[in-house]
Structures are given as structure tokens and as C-alpha cells.
Amino acid sequence: MADQILFFIEVVVGGLLAGTMYSLVALGFVLIYKASATFNFSQGAMVFFAVLAFVGFMQDFNVPFVLAFFLAVFLMIIVGLCTERLVLRPLMNQSEDTLLMATIGLGYVLEGLAQAMWGVEVRRLDLGIKDFPIPWIADNLKLFISAIDLTAGIVAFGMIIGLTLLFKYTKMGLGLRAVADDAGAASSIGIPLKHIMLLVWSAAGVVALVAGMMWGARAGVQFALVDLALKALPVLIIGGFSSIPGAIIGGLLIGAVEKVLEVYIGPFFGGAIEGWAPYVLAIFFLLYRPEGLFGEKIIRRV
């Protein structure tokens, strides 16, 4: 019995830690949605683009780790700048659906560019962290927790705290929230809309890079990252599109539930229910609580 309980805890903890990865991707979505009310469908492509560039700099040009990181950050800022200039500004005041479709196009552009520049083969990314259980925890608590999962969890947690502080206590964060609330009113009192957009897309780019590094270290840097990132969508539905804590809790919930379902119910159906379980979970949330756990209630007027 004790073994079973321990195994259950292990499954849940593993799921929670994998869930932090979803949270990291979802975080990028939330950042952009909060500031510009745009569903950025290209976040998954940004993850792929950022980490492929990072690995490409390291492996093809022998750039040291730290420099490659900053080069990738710089690249994501350029992507943010171009997006703001070429996509968002011409589409200002368009409907949400139009913007969503434009970001699907943007995602295609980023995926294509990344593959044209760096090729399509799977690349290994070694962060110096092993994907093995941490011996100390395995010995003392009898739980097998992978070091890389734990690192991802800690990094995600750090980013959340940082971003929450940024939104809550800095002048920039106040500006961000003002723009999100009413872009017209915000720009009329002198908040620089352009800079805010640039900042928020760059921040989303950096978040994408970190998320990609965590995923890449685990599963290799490859195109499948884009599909994995799609799972951030149910996370957002469960957590609410405009809530940073929601993205985190949604990610953890999806991670834990999908692992538990896979381990305990999956075998009855031949496994691999992870592929759709999060989406079905999201549908149930949509039926009972469409605004998500922490989202603002959606009010539409005729």
C-alpha cells in the first residue's frame, strides 16, 4: 500500500514538474494577451525559433554559452520589433480573430525561417543538467525526481515571481496594464504604446527562449516542440488568458492530471491519451467556467 501511495506521489510530482514546462510556454501567451489583447498563436513557433537559434549559435559558430544566450535574446528582441512594426501596427483596431489568424501566419514564418537557417535535424542541447533522478531525494524520500525537471520548476517559479513584480510594482508594468485595459486611453495620456509593445514581445521572446531551453534539454531541439507548445492552449483555458498565476496553476494542473490519467486510465485504452486528455479537460472547463480559474469574466455587448 505504502508503495502504491509513494508511486502515486511520484507520478503527481513528475506531472507537476512537467507541467511547469507548459506553464513557461503559457506565460509567454499571457504576457502578450495582457498587454495587447492578442492571442499570440505563434508563441510555440517562437519557442522553437529561439532555442534553435541558441543551439545553432553554440554548435555551428562555437559561440560560448552565455554569449549565445544573449545573442538569442537579441534575436528575439528583433523578432519582437519586426512583429510590432510589420504585423501589429498595420492591424491595429482589427478584430481579435483577424489578429489571431495573423499570428498563425507569423508562426509559420518563424518556423520556416528557423528551419531554413539552421536545418531540420534534431539537435541535442546539453545544459550540464542530467535527466536522472537526484540521488539525495531518491535515497531519503524514496521519490525519483529528475534533476532537469526540478531545475525547470525552479526557473519557472523564478520567472513568475520576476514577472509578477514587474507587472505589479514598476512604472513599466503599470503602463502595460493601462495599455491592456484601454490602448486608446493609455496612449492619449502619453504612455508610449510602441515601446510597451516592443517590451512585451521581447519579454515573451525571452520567456520562449527559456522554455525552449528547458524542453530542448529534455527532448532535443526539434520541430515537435511546436506541437508540444500547443498544449499551452488548454493550460490557458483552464488558467484564464489574462492571469499569470493562472498560467502557472493551469500548467501544473494539466501536467499532473495528464500524467495521472496516462498512468492509471491510459492502459485500458492502449495508452497515449496524453495527446488529447488536456484538450478534453479544457472543453469541460469551457462548459462550466469559460473564463478559466483566474480569468476575468468575459462580457460582450451588442
Added chain:
Amino acid sequence: MKPIFMTYTRGDLINLAILLIVGVVVIPMTVSSGYWYTSILIPWLCLALATIGQQIIMGYTGQLALGAAGFMAAGAFACFNLILRVPGIPFVGALLISGLIAAAFGILFGLPSLRVRGIYLMVATLASQFFIIWMIDKFGWFKNYDSSGIITAQDIVIMGKPFTSPIEMYLVIVAVVTPMTLIAMNMARGSTGRNWMSVRDMDIAAESMGVSLLKTKLQAFAISSFYCGVAGALFAFTYLKSLEPVAFDIKLSFKVLFMVILGGLGTINGAFIGAGFILLFPVLLNYIGNNVFHGAIDATIISAIEQVVFGVLMIIFMIYEPLGMAKLWDTTKTKIIGLINNKKS
């Protein structure tokens, strides 16, 4: 927006007659190489039919759905199983029933549309995409317990005559796609289509005018997935000639979405233009790669460039012409006619 005529004008009938003559008489008589049929005409018509399905739900009813490939898979495997398990079922009958089965899935996964819209609905329809493919993949019954993963599609037999050569299969597709397109056009400009469009433009206002949201949305989902299901069955039986769930992955859904958007939201002819463009552009790129650069460019690079171009086009159309290539075509036509008329007078 084009005014909606409830009756066909003489011009419409002439256009239809010309298209039919070209499609059924001229093309089979002049085009003899199998390549044109198997690689261009057949997939073009199949995907155009799926695009009409996506068009109905997205362009006319305004519901952002992203599961066309899932419904196509449902149709394809339903058709395979019907022919396999029901002795003596006519092919067209199997095709229609598999469309109905896909429609049942469409209604089921369209239910969330009653509560949500936009990206929320997109996520709900993604569930259908992943669920249907998973279901077919995991339950051996659907694949007739074939372990190789790829099942050869049965031959198309109509009234005892097998239709197996490219040109015969092409004619079968024309015979299915033509009436379905006409029906779609009729629905789109009749009261059904007006209900769809009123839901698209402002659902709350539509409801207060007495349009039942429940009925209209689910009807649109059912019809849309019926079209996708039939298209999927045709796609598998004539183009792929095999049935594998992988062929209907999310990439195909995105492709159909692109066909709708680039072709033009809310137009039936846009479905054909969009499908043609998305299908022919890679062929053109490959041709340029092979003949201008003599294979100096890697095939993976070419497909990457193709992705970039599609993405850029999508953004450009969203910014400058949200109604897509069908609208561009309309504008050009009007301009040319205007020029001709000016010269006459």
C-alpha cells in the same frame, strides 16, 4: 459584399456550363499524362471540397474551428470500414454514410461553440483533431487489425465497374464535387447561409431576430464536417490510395485553414482558388529549385521557404485584403470589364 441573388442569372448558367464542359470533356480529352491527374487535379478537387467544409464553418458561420483533418480522417476510415464490412454497399452510398458519420462527430465537437468563440473554440476543436486520430490509431477495429499501420484502400467500384485509372478516378471526383459545390453555393445564398452569416456578424443580434443559435451553429458544424468527411474519404481512396491516421495530422488542418484564408473567407470559389494555390505553389518552388538552381537548394530548405511564403502571404492578406484571393480575382475582373466597356463607348 456581392449582392445575393436568389435565382441564377444567365451569366451564372453559362459559367457553369463552360466549367462543366472543360472539366468533363476538354480535360479528359486533352490531358493524358497520369501525373496531372494523380498529383494535381485529384488532390486539388479533394482538398477544395474539404476547404468548402472549413469555409462553411469559418467563413460563413464565423466559428474558428481547426479540426478539418480530424473529420477527414473520420470520413476516410468510415468509408474504408463500410466497404470492408457491409457487403455489396455501393461506393457512393458508403461515401454519403461516411460523410454522415463525420457529421455526427462534427455535432459532438461543435457543442462547445454554443458557449465559446474565437481561440477558445479553436482549442475545443483541436480536441476533436487529436481525439479522432488517437481513436483510429488505438482501436485496431478501425484499421481491421492491420499492424503495418498503412492499409491499402479498396478499389472504387461503381455499378460493377472498377474505377482505378487516374482519369476514371478524376471523373468520379468531378461527379461528387460538382453537385456538392452547387449545393454549398445554394445553401450559402439561401436562408441557411443568411442565418450562418447573421450568426457570424453578430450572434446576439441574430438571436434576438429569432435565429436559433443552437440550431444554426450545430447545423453549420454538421454540414461542414459532412463535406470534410466526404473529402477525406475521396482523398484517401483516390490520392493517398492508403489509409493511415498520420496523413490526417494537424498539419493538414492548418493547410485547409490556410486554403480558406488565402482563398477568401466567405466565398465558395475562394475555396478552389485557395486549394489550388496552396497545392501548386510548392510544385512551382520545386520546379524552380530543380531547373533554375539545378538542385543546389536542399529540399528541406525549399519546404522551409514555402512555409515562410505562406505565413507572409497570410499576414499580407490579413492586412490588405482580408477577403483573400477570391476578392482580388473579383476586383481584377471588374476592372477588365470596365476597361472593355470604356473602349466600346
